[in-house]
Amino acid sequence: MTSPLAGEFLGTMILVLLGDGVVAAVLLKRSKAEGSGWMVITAGWALAVMAGVFTAIACGSSDAHLNPAVTMGFAVREGNFAKFGPYLAAQMLGAMVGAGLVWLHYLPHWKETPDAAAKLGCFCTAPAIRNAVANLLSEVIATFVLVFVVGAIFSKSVSAAGPAAGLGPYLVGSLVWGIGLSLGGTTGYAINPARDLGPRIAHAILPITGKGGSDWGYAPIPVIGPLLGGVLAGVLLRVLAVS
Secondary structure, three states, rough: OOOOHHHHHHHHHHHHHHHHHHHHHHHHOOOOOOOOHHHHHHHHHHHHHHHHHHHHOOOOOOOOOHHHHHHHHHHHHHOOOOOOHHHHHHHHHHHHHHHHHHHOOOHHHHHOOOHHHHHHHOOOOOOOOOHHHHHHHHHHHHHHHHHHHHHHOOOOOHHHHHOOOOOHHHHHHHHHHHHHHOOOOOOOOOOOOOHOOOOOOOOHOOOOOOOOOOOOOOHHHHHHHHHHHHHHHHHHHHOOOOO
């Protein structure tokens, strides 16, 4: 039976399975995609978002947020926070299940990969240069762009200008690709608390061969930064009456 919560759960699961899956393909030893680089990762994540949005809509969530920062941003814009808690729970659970499926899919490759940091990178983000203020700012800016432009894509003004029905997921995927290419080089562009925290929890509890720590010292940044970015975007959307 379809429902908004089922849509958010399954859409986020697919997003993380394909998104973390492409990172694992690039980073894990003896993968056929090993070493294929940033362009493959950003393209893979863009397509993961597109697939997740289509899945969420088909399974009952017309919102297809898949991201607590997006849910927060639109809650601020609309002045209604009723969906935030239930969507957050569904998104977090979906992200954890998606990360577990990545672990299963690449099961023989964890043993072949000696680099514990690379294994962690298959689940969650880490900064290129560790600086808490700069890292937080990067996540705020990138998530602001995500939420504000998503609001613009689905606004009445843009809809009246004529994007075809069903084109939205492709546009959102393209937006995520652009964010990854332009703004992702600093922190790995979590831009989604569930996408980062859910798989980080999965990394901590799964029996991954040779894993290190889950870098809990950094973990608050890809949660707080995206939520702040979502709030700021929601405020601006509300002030500009973009709906």
